Amino acid sequence: xxxxxxxxxxxxxxxxxxxxxxxxxxxxxxxxxxxxxxxxxxxxxxxxxxxxxxxxxxxxxxxxxxxxxxxxxxxxxxxxxxxxxxxxxxxxxxxxxxxxxxxxxxxxxxxxxxx
Amino acid sequence: xxxxxxxxxxxxxxxxxxxxxxxxxxxxxxxxxxxxxxxxxxxxxxxxxxxxxxxxxxxxxxxxxxxxxxxxxxxxxxxxxxxxxxxxxxxxxxxxxxxxxxxxxxxxxxxxxxxxx
Numbered sequence: 001x002x003x004x005x006x007x008x009x010x011x012x013x014x015x016x017x018x019x020x021x022x023x024x025x026x027x028x029x030x031x032x033x034x035x036x037x038x039x040x041x042x043x044x045x046x047x048x049x050x051x052x053x054x055x056x057x058x059x060x061x062x063x064x065x066x067x068x069x070x071x072x073x074x075x076x077x078x079x080x081x082x083x084x085x086x087x088x089x090x091x092x093x094x095x096x097x098x099x100x101x102x103x104x105x106x107x108x109x110x111x112x113x114x115x
Numbered sequence: 116x117x118x119x120x121x122x123x124x125x126x127x128x129x130x131x132x133x134x135x136x137x138x139x140x141x142x143x144x145x146x147x148x149x150x151x152x153x154x155x156x157x158x159x160x161x162x163x164x165x166x167x168x169x170x171x172x173x174x175x176x177x178x179x180x181x182x183x184x185x186x187x188x189x190x191x192x193x194x195x196x197x198x199x200x201x202x203x204x205x206x207x208x209x210x211x212x213x214x215x216x217x218x219x220x221x222x223x224x225x226x227x228x229x230x231x232x
Contacts, residue, residue, distance in 0.1 A: 033219060043206065043222040056219065091160060093220075102210075103150065104220055106160035 002026070004107035006092050012113045018080040021110045024073055025094030033093040033104060034067055034077050043091075049075065082114045117142045119207050121223035128197045129231050135182070136192040136226045138207030147211045149190040150220065151181065155203040163205075166190060197230045204228075 005024040013019055025032045033048040047057040049069045057067070064083070069075040079086055089111050093104040118141040128134035140149065151163040166174045166181045174181040182191040194201055204227050208220040 035220075042224050043220075045219040048219055089158060093160075102148075103162055103165055104210075105162060106152070108159045111158070 004092055004094050004105055006090075006107035006110050008110060009108060010111050010113075012115065013082055014115050015083055016081045017114075018078065019082045019086075019112060019114075021077040021079075021090050021092075021112070023075045023077070023092030023107060025075070025092070026105055027073070029094035029096050029105075030072070031095045031097070031102070031104075032069060032075050033095075034075070035091040035093065035106075037089045037091060037109070038087075046077070046090075079112075082112075084114045087112055087114050117144075117209060117211055117221050119209050119221055119223035121207055121226050123226045124224070125227045125229070127229050127231060128194075128201075130199060131196055133193060133195045134197055134228065136194070136205050136207075136228065138190045138192065138223060140188050140190060140207075140209050142188075142209065142211055144211045147209055149181070149183070150208045150210065151179070151190075151192045152206045152208060153201075153203045154206065154225070155200075160206075164192070194228075199230050199232060202228060202230045 007022045031050045034046040035043050037043045045059045047067045052069045067077045089109045091109045092107045095102040095104045120139045147168045149166045153161045153163050164174050164176045164179045164181050166183045173183050178195045180193045204225045206225045207223045210220050
């Protein structure tokens, strides 16, 4: 079975441009998570969805960030306009059920560089 | 507030020896899960092992075992018979079950393990 798929794997853009990151969760999983990893802050949750509904978006840094999950097999994270401080690796993860016991499986990540 | 602490920024181990990576956690919740992930230099996050707060036995997965000491709030990862391919960053993470609703993962800062030949 395919794991979590993210695209693009690498993105280099200029400040002020719109960036869209994409994620396809593991088939059958009903929860999807977006994380950001930086040297300074480590791994931090941005937002997560359960059954396509956003449950907690308290980690979204500011209004420039938005995320959608139009169906069970696709999610996007958009940054508009992008800034150099948004440079990071963005991970998407998915899991099967609610609750503390459920393992989240991560995608390969998107390395974003904003010049 | 929930917190994960990994006090070892870097560790060295000789190939074929065992190594323990430390992790302590802080939560007032009774139901939670503890996870270890491996991040090699290629960047992906690989799930290694899971321990539930109500599990009586320590979790094991191949060469990985989790030394769970609930009273001490520690969840150390033990890697037996280290291999060169074990060189990577290792993250401890906790997930709390907020009364049935989904909880996100809270990560520690990580430990960089280097296996020497």
